[in-house]
Amino acid sequence: WRALLLRIGDKCAEYGGSNDFKEHIEMCYTALLREIDHASLIVQCAEQLPHKIPFYATLVGLLNLESDEFAKQVVEDTQLYLQDALDCDKIRILMRFSTALICSKVLQPASLVVLFETFLSSAATTVDEETGNPSWQPRADFYVTCILSCLPWGGAELIEQVPEEIERVMVGIEAYLSIRFDFDDKDFLEDLWDRIKVLSNNGWKVDSVPRPHLSFEAQLVSGTSYPISCPEQPCGKQKHEAELKYPRRIRRLNIFPANKLEIQPIDRFIVEEYLLDVLLFFNGCRKECATYMVGLPVPFRYEYLMAETVFSQLLLLPQPRFKPIYYTLVIIDLCKALPGAFPAVVAAAVRALFDRISELDMECRIRLILWFSHHLSNFQFFWPWEEWAYVLDLPKWAPQRVFVQEVLEREVRLSYWDKIKQSIENASELESLLPPKIGYNFKYEAGGELSVDLGSMVKGRVMAREVISWIDEKIIPVHGALEVTVQTLLDIGSKSFTHLITVLERYGQVISKLCPDQDKQVMLIEEVSSYWKNSSQMTAITIDRMMGYRLLSNLAIVSWVFSPANIEQFHTSDRPWEILRNAVNKTYNRISDLRKEILSLKKSVLSAEKAQEELEAAETKLTLLDGEPVLGDNPVRMNRLKLQTEKTKEEEVSVRDSFEAKEALLARAISENEALFISLYKSFSDVLKERLPPASMEVDRDNSRVNGYSLGEKEQWCLSTLGYVKTFSRQYATEIWTHMERLDAEVFHPLFRKV
Numbered sequence: 001w002r003a004l005l006l007r008i009g010d011k012c013a014e015y016g017g018s019n020d021f022k023e024h025i026e027m028c029y030t031a032l033l034r035e036i037d038h039a040s041l042i043v044q045c046a047e048q049l050p051h052k053i054p055f056y057a058t059l060v061g062l063l064n065l066e067s068d069e070f071a072k073q074v075v076e077d078t079q080l081y082l083q084d085a086l087d088c089d090k091i092r093i094l095m096r097f098s099t100a101l102i103c104s105k106v107l108q109p110a111s112l113v114v115l116f117e118t119f120l121s122s123a124a125t126t127v128d129e130e131t132g133n134p135s136w137q138p139r140a141d142f143y144v145t146c147i148l149s150c151l152p153w154g155g156a157e158l159i160e161q162v163p164e165e166i167e168r169v170m171v172g173i174e175a176y177l178s179i180r181f182d183f184d185d186k187d188f189l190e191d192l193w194d195r196i197k198v199l200s201n202n203g204w205k206v207d208s209v210p211r212p213h214l215s216f217e218a219q220l221v222s223g224t225s226y227p228i229s230c231p232e233q234p235c236g237k238q239k240h241e242a243e244l245k246y247p248r249r250i251r252r253l254n255i256f257p258a259n260k261l262e263i264q265p266i267d268r269f270i271v272e273e274y275l276l277d278v279l280l281f282f283n284g285c286r287k288e289c290a291t292y293m294v295g296l297p298v299p300f301r302y303e304y305l306m307a308e309t310v311f312s313q314l315l316l317l318p319q320p321r322f323k324p325i326y327y328t329l330v331i332i333d334l335c336k337a338l339p340g341a342f343p344a345v346v347a348a349a350v351r352a353l354f355d356r357i358s359e360l361d362m363e364c365r366i367r368l369i370l371w372f373s374h375h376l377s378n379f380q381f382f383w384p385w386e387e388w389a390y391v392l393d394l395p396k397w398a399p400q401r402v403f404v405q406e407v408l409e410r411e412v413r414l415s416y417w418d419k420i421k422q423s424i425e426n427a428s429e430l431e432s433l434l435p436p437k438i439g440y441n442f443k444y445e446a447g448g449e450l451s452v453d454l455g456s457m458v459k460g461r462v463m464a465r466e467v468i469s470w471i472d473e474k475i476i477p478v479h480g481a482l483e484v485t486v487q488t489l490l491d492i493g494s495k496s497f498t499h500l501i502t503v504l505e506r507y508g509q510v511i512s513k514l515c516p517d518q519d520k521q522v523m524l525i526e527e528v529s530s531y532w533k534n535s536s537q538m539t540a541i542t543i544d545r546m547m548g549y550r551l552l553s554n555l556a557i558v559s560w561v562f563s564p565a566n567i568e569q570f571h572t573s574d575r576p577w578e579i580l581r582n583a584v585n586k587t588y589n590r591i592s593d594l595r596k597e598i599l600s601l602k603k604s605v606l607s608a609e610k611a612q613e614e615l616e617a618a619e620t621k622l623t624l625l626d627g628e629p630v631l632g633d634n635p636v637r638m639n640r641l642k643l644q645t646e647k648t649k650e651e652e653v654s655v656r657d658s659f660e661a662k663e664a665l666l667a668r669a670i671s672e673n674e675a676l677f678i679s680l681y682k683s684f685s686d687v688l689k690e691r692l693p694p695a696s697m698e699v700d701r702d703n704s705r706v707n708g709y710s711l712g713e714k715e716q717w718c719l720s721t722l723g724y725v726k727t728f729s730r731q732y733a734t735e736i737w738t739h740m741e742r743l744d745a746e747v748f749h750p751l752f753r754k755v
Contacts, residue, residue: 002041004027004028004031005028005031005032005041005042005045006045006049008024008025008028008052008055008056008059009021009024009052009055009210009297010295021055021210021212021215021297022212022215022216024055025055025058025059025062025212025215025216028059029059029062029063032059032063033063033066037070039070039073039074039077040073040077042056042059042060042074043074043077043078043081043097046093046097047081047090047093047094047097048281049281049292050093050096050097050273050274050277050281051274051277051278051292051296051297052297053093053096053097053100053153054100054103054153054209054210054211054212054213055210055212056097056100057097057100057101057103057104057106057213058103058104058212058213058216058220060074060101060104060106061101061103061104061105061106061213061216061220061223062104062216062219062220064104064105064106064220064223064224065219065220065222065223068224071106071223071224071226072226074101074106075101075106075107075226075227075228078094078097078098078101078228079228079229081094082094082095082098082228088142089277089280091146092145092146092149093277095115095146095147095149095150096149096150096153098112098115098150098228099112099150099151099153099154099158100153100154102154102157102158102161103153103154103157103211103213104213104216104220104223105220105221105223105225106223106225106226107225107226107227107228108225108226108227108228109157109158109161109162109165110162110165110227111227111228111229112158112228113158113162113165113166113168113169114230115228115230116147116150116169117168117169117172118230119143119144119146119147119230120143120144120147120169120172120173120176121172122140122143123139123140123141123143123144123176124140124172124175124176124179126139126140127140127176127179127180127181128179134181137180137181140176140180141180141189144173144176144177144189145188145189145192147169147173148173148189148192148193148196149192149269149273151196151199151204152196152199152204152206152208152209152266152269152270153209155196155199155200155204156203156204156205159200159204170200173193174193177189177190177193188252191252192269194265195265195266195268195269196266198264198265198266199266206264206266206267206270207263207264207267207298207299207300208263208266208267208270208271208274208296208298208299208300209270210297252308252312253308253311253312253315254308255307255308255311255349255352255353256304256307256308256348256349256352260304260348261304261305261308263300263302263305267298267300268305270298271296271298271302271305271309272305272309274296274298275293275296275305275306275309275310276309276313278292278293278296279293279309279310279313279321279322279327279330280321283321283322283326286326286329286330286333287333289330289333290330290333290334290336290337291337293306293330293334294306294334294337294338301341303338303341303342303345304345304348306334306342306345307342307345307346307348307349308349310327310330310331310334311349311353313327314327314328314367314371315360315364315367315368317361317363317364317730318363318730318731318733319730319731320367324367324370324371325374327371328371328374328375331346331371331375332375332378335379343379346375350372351387353368354388354400354403357399357400357403358398358399358400358711360399361723361726361727362720362723362724362726362727363723363726363727363730363731365399365403366574366577368403369403369406369407369410369574370410372407373407373410373411373413373414374410374414376407376411377411377414377415380423381411381415381419381420381423382423383423384426385423385424385426385427385430386426386427388400388404388427388430389427389429389430391404391430391433392429392430392432392433395713396572397571397572397711397713397716397717397720398711398716399716401433402571402572402573402574404430404433405433405573406573406574408420408424408430408433408434408435409434409435409536411423412434412435413537417434417435417437418437420434421434435534435535435536436534438534439532439534439535439537439538440490440491440494440531440532440534440535440538441530441531441532441533441534442487442490442491442531443483443487443530443531444484444487444488444491448484450474450475450484451484451487451488453470453474454467454470454484454485454488454489455488455491455492457470458488458489458492458503458506458507459492461506464506464507464508464509464510465509467507467510468509468510468513471485471510471514481514482514482515482520482523482524482527483527485510485511485514486511486514486524486527486528486531487527487530487531489503489504489507489510489511490503490527490528490531490532490542491531494531494538497541500541500542500545501545504545504546504549504551505549508549508551511524511546511551512550512551515551515552518553518555518556518559521551521552521553521556522556522559522560522563524546524551524552524556525543525552525556525557525560526560528542528543528546529560536573536574536575536578539575539579540575540578540579540582543557543579543582543583544579544582544583544586547582547583547586548586554583554584554586554587554672554676555675555676555679557579557580557583558580558583558676558679558680558683559679559683560579561576561577561579561580561683562683562686562687567687570717570720570721570724571713571716571717571719571720571721577724580680583676584676584680584728584732587669587672587673587676588673588732588735590669591666591669591670591673591735594662594665594666594669595666597662598659598662598663598666601655601658601659601662602659604655605655605656605659670738673735673739674738674739674742677732677735677736677739677743678739678742678743678746678747680728681743681747681748682746682747684721684724684725685747685748687721688718688721688722688725691714691717691718691721692718
């Protein structure tokens, strides 16, 4: 019966491959009559398979005819889950389920209207300048979106049963939209409101919402309806917190022309909701996710909308809901599930995004490059590159040319050079955009006595301290020592990633001795970059590993990234940005990991304190033993509590020591993080002030056209660099916020405020 419950509405073996929804519901109803105590399971199914909510609501309505207690328990569980819901998705979906329960006569429509009006009142109060806090508009918008998104699932029934009350709700929503802060263009909430108005004018007819309750209307009408109470409203003040807790869908990603999506406006919204819900609840099961995405209960094709929805999540700013690899795998599985349709749609999406690549945010461009190269690697790197061969006629800074160049470079990482060269044989001229075939550039390839001697010592596994003594004796100029040592060690470590790790672990002390300060560490990075000048991947990996072993500081990496040679690459290559992203991310991850460890240690300390309190309470408790009052709890329980307390006491001492050590490390990490962001934004500020017109802070758009591309090199450099300022600011806003006062005082100026 569990399989029947989960697969209801699917064309599957459990239902004999039938498409008859009425037959599905009847079969599931018969099975559940024998297991009628599982009310909470139906609510969980509705919560995690929300595109099947009409089926579950109808099922509850039929079971309500047999057992009042069952349906009452479903309503109570829904109310309980709604009260305890900590995230927006659960609140939105449980409200949708509540609306569907009205259609099956399980829920009283008047109580749902009260729920709507409570949310609406809270939203209006929130954005009121005098009595509320307009900075919490994200929460207010979320509440109104919840109300509007319920109406396609039960608007017709609400209008029929409580017409005056629902009309009052609609008037209230319109009033709210008139007092909220508006965006320059129509945002998601205003767009949804327009779609709901069109739906209302069309008599609430929706193709994409199944209405299985109509097949059982004669039976359902005799069921008992129950009220639902409104959950308590949370309070809060900070705008940043509001935007984190109640993220808003500000815009839609429109990739395809309107004629590719010939469906009603409200149907587009509903199918988007279905797809987003499936992506949410199946984020750990990509194959199941793809299966449900291609099997939605709608009577029309929606491949183009499916592609737009998945890409909208992959390119979501400031960051996608889940790791980008999840969306990559889902797209691959969708291509396999719909081999005759979806691959062509994905290709059309890529072409459309490529045509508008110059309009894309820098973060979105990087994600698109990483996704596309990975996607092609799963399909034999096949792509009609001849369509894009014209990018060679564009200047080297043109976004389309840079995109092709970066995709090819990433493909080489995922395969090998000859394979990628073969994949572009139909556009062989693009070979000039491939990275060089030989990645390393060893300065002592032709031989060098000191390098040969050092190589022999390393291969002979001589101890690091002996190598340091040999360097002190044989090589006096420090820069020369650094060059010979680093080049030789990198050459020995170039055989594989394991070789590199082994060399750094064994001879990291040697590098650390030669590079004790930031200036020397910048020189170290120069040597790494010189050795791997033809391999962005190995440059990034080596620098990342060196930072992991504390051979390099993040400040040295920032200093190197903003060196003159790298500044000239800001608009033509992702190489310096990848290294900078890795450095900032590693610093951020250190802090995140330490916070998690400290939180875990706090729980251990609290657990020890709780055990002690339980023992003390048991020792002071009066109990009867052989009819006589005795101080102390049951002897068996007392022994257990004493053993537990002794054990936790021993652990508590080491935990507290570890806790203090971790807190010291966290304080140090936060200090390093602050220094990193000060250095990063100061570097951005310095290079931008040199190149942007100081008066207007506007980029000059009058550069002459180069090979048909309208932006000049200086302008493209400015746009790319400003794009990365936005990228880092968005991604690490939570950490940056804690250092805002100092940044505002020492670094930020009108340029950053404008950005």
